[in-house]
Amino acid sequence: MRSKRNFLAALTFLVVSTLSFNSCSERKKSDGAKVQERLNNTEIKYFTNGRKLYTQHCSNCHMENGEGLGRLIPPLKDSDYLLEDIGRSARLIVNGIAEPILVNDVQFQQPMPGVSSLNYSEVTEILTYITNAWGNEYGGINPEDIKEALKKN
Numbered sequence: 554m555r556s557k558r559n560f561l562a563a564l565t566f567l568v569v570s571t572l573s574f575n576s577c578s579e580r581k582k583s584d585g586a587k588v589q590e591r592l593n594n595t596e597i598k599y600f601t602n603g604r605k606l607y608t609q610h611c612s613n614c615h616m617e618n619g620e621g622l623g624r625l626i627p628p629l630k631d632s633d634y635l636l637e638d639i640g641r642s643a644r645l646i647v648n649g650i651a652e653p654i655l656v657n658d659v660q661f662q663q664p665m666p667g668v669s670s671l672n673y674s675e676v677t678e679i680l681t682y683i684t685n686a687w688g689n690e691y692g693g694i695n696p697e698d699i700k701e702a703l704k705k706n
């Protein structure tokens with residue numbers, strides 16, 4: 554009797570975990586599809602190049618998954634600060650930032666070095682990637698807007 558109950562419990566566990574594993578991989582697939590729906594072909598090219606530039610210049614600190622590092626490095630995934638003013642984010646990538654900022658109500662205060670060698674197209678590519686990866690859903694970014702924003706340096 555007892556072992557039958559254990560067997561049933563194990564079976565239920567197996568079924569439930571298989572189901573939730575499946576729905577998880579479904580979600581991943583549809584995330585990928587959504588990027589394709591949100592961005593046109595040119596923007597998808599920006600996204601792909603942006604991912605390479607991100608790996609090269611940013612992922613050391615902000616991590617491959619965009620989640621940052623505790624209280625030291627702010628997240629880019631689900632960051633209110635990043636999306637609040639895309640022009641400001643463009644300038645921050647090039648110039649760096651030294652003053653404390655609030656990201657999702659958490660204060661960060663380590664300085665971030667800028668990458669002054671990036672031109673406006675590369676900044677557009679990085680921004681297209683980080684605002685549309687990891688579940689972020691900003692959509693396309695116009696290089697002309699970023700060019701204008703960077704003139705405010």
Ligand code: HEC
Nearest residue numbers: 610611614627628632634635650651652654661662663665
């Ligand atoms: C040396 C570590 C480091 C590197 C490399 C780095 N960052 Fe940062 N980043 C930080 C820190 C620390 C802050 C918080 C700065 C502050 O509090 O003033 C920050 C803040 C930000 C913010 C604004 C806050 C937020 O989370 O939305 C953005 C956007 C950002 N970084 C994007 C980038 C991008 C894109 C790159 C690559 C081009 C990059 N960072 C490279 C450390 C880094």
